[in-house]
Amino acid sequence: MVFAAFTINGQSLNELRDKKEKTQKEIDYTNWLLEKTGKTSKATINRLSLINEQIKLQESLIQDYNTQINLFQSSINENRNVIQMMSDDLEQIRKDYARMIQQAYRKRGDYNRLVFLLSSETFNQAYKRLLYIRQMTNFRQNQLEQIEALQFVLQQKNIELNEQRVEKQQIMVQQMQEVSLLKNRKKEQSATYSQLQKRQRELKQHLEYQQRVAQRLEREIERIIAEEAQKAREMAKTPEYQLISDNFAKNKGRFPWPTENGIITDRFGEHSHPVLKNIIVNNNGVDITTRPDEKARSVFKGTVSRVFAVPGGNTAVIVRHGEYISVYSNLTEVYVKQGDEVDTKQNIGAIFVDKDDDDKTILKFQIWRENVKLNPEDWIAK
Numbered sequence: 001m002v003f004a005a006f007t008i009n010g011q012s013l014n015e016l017r018d019k020k021e022k023t024q025k026e027i028d029y030t031n032w033l034l035e036k037t038g039k040t041s042k043a044t045i046n047r048l049s050l051i052n053e054q055i056k057l058q059e060s061l062i063q064d065y066n067t068q069i070n071l072f073q074s075s076i077n078e079n080r081n082v083i084q085m086m087s088d089d090l091e092q093i094r095k096d097y098a099r100m101i102q103q104a105y106r107k108r109g110d111y112n113r114l115v116f117l118l119s120s121e122t123f124n125q126a127y128k129r130l131l132y133i134r135q136m137t138n139f140r141q142n143q144l145e146q147i148e149a150l151q152f153v154l155q156q157k158n159i160e161l162n163e164q165r166v167e168k169q170q171i172m173v174q175q176m177q178e179v180s181l182l183k184n185r186k187k188e189q190s191a192t193y194s195q196l197q198k199r200q201r202e203l204k205q206h207l208e209y210q211q212r213v214a215q216r217l218e219r220e221i222e223r224i225i226a227e228e229a230q231k232a233r234e235m236a237k238t239p240e241y242q243l244i245s246d247n248f249a250k251n252k253g254r255f256p257w258p259t260e261n262g263i264i265t266d267r268f269g270e271h272s273h274p275v276l277k278n279i280i281v282n283n284n285g286v287d288i289t290t291r292p293d294e295k296a297r298s299v300f301k302g303t304v305s306r307v308f309a310v311p312g313g314n315t316a317v318i319v320r321h322g323e324y325i326s327v328y329s330n331l332t333e334v335y336v337k338q339g340d341e342v343d344t345k346q347n348i349g350a351i352f353v354d355k356d357d358d359d360k361t362i363l364k365f366q367i368w369r370e371n372v373k374l375n376p377e378d379w380i381a382k
Helices: 001-037 047-107 110-118 122-195 200-235 239-250
Strands: 263-266 267-273 280-283 284-290 295-297 304-308 314-321 324-334 347-351 360-369 370-375
Touching: 001 047, 001 263, 001 324, 047 122, 047 284, 047 360, 200 280, 200 304, 200 314, 200 324, 200 360, 239 314, 239 324, 304 324, 304 370
Parallel strands: none
Antiparallel strands: 263 284, 267 280, 284 360, 295 347, 304 314, 314 324, 324 347, 324 360, 360 370
């Protein structure tokens, strides 16, 4: 039972290590994006969003460190108990073995064994005494093997205990370093927020402009969906259409990201503006900040339904997957055309790079089920 507990803790520690590694990669990627957008001293909403995401990741990483430290301490305590129990058992077995050897020494010799057998009153008694002698010999051998086995396991447990102590200490150092980095990042967050607060009017004008672009995109998507409604109803009767819809739904939560790398900097639905007070913003999808050389790619196989321009929002591509559609907007160059069949992870366009805003590169990504907006974070892999 004790050893089973170690296995459970071991699995938990491995899961934490994997999670920490992934979180650290996200942090490193966000750092890269922040360095890329840090060429000028001008604060931007996108930079603040990246800092906010960075802080969330760092807080999550620190919590993982804390959980890992607790697991290590629990495992260290259990190892100490096991070592103590095994040491006590080993000492008792050694004492028992010593007494057995002493008794065997006093009754040593083949002559004594022979007398013991010949003094039997019946043949049956002699046979039982022979079996007894053999059992005692085997028992002594088993006791010796048990001592050697316990010594070996005890040695391994001591090695494991020392390794756990060293790793726990290393994790504590890493946690302290991360806490220090988090403190600096929060200072930067506060400074960026203060700078943006001074530009309330400019930010409000920019928000209104973004909202107009988003409304144009939504109206165009709804118009296209309405145009295709009759065609979709006819296609819904075909087995292929239903199969694609079913496969799309079955893969919920497992789709690849619409960019190879990226950080979500604006989430789905209604939420407070990061700077402007009492302002609620609404996003029909998610905004993914990525590198200038990244491409938008299809999250699932489907058919390009439309390619159209959005005034102020560059170009958008709609890909139909049965009754579901995925939308990729803020593209400058498109590699597909209406009617094309696309595969999962196939590049469909280059994302707009804002040269006036430190090469800010944002893909706007949406998922719809006909005319119902869905949260893309529920569909793409975590």
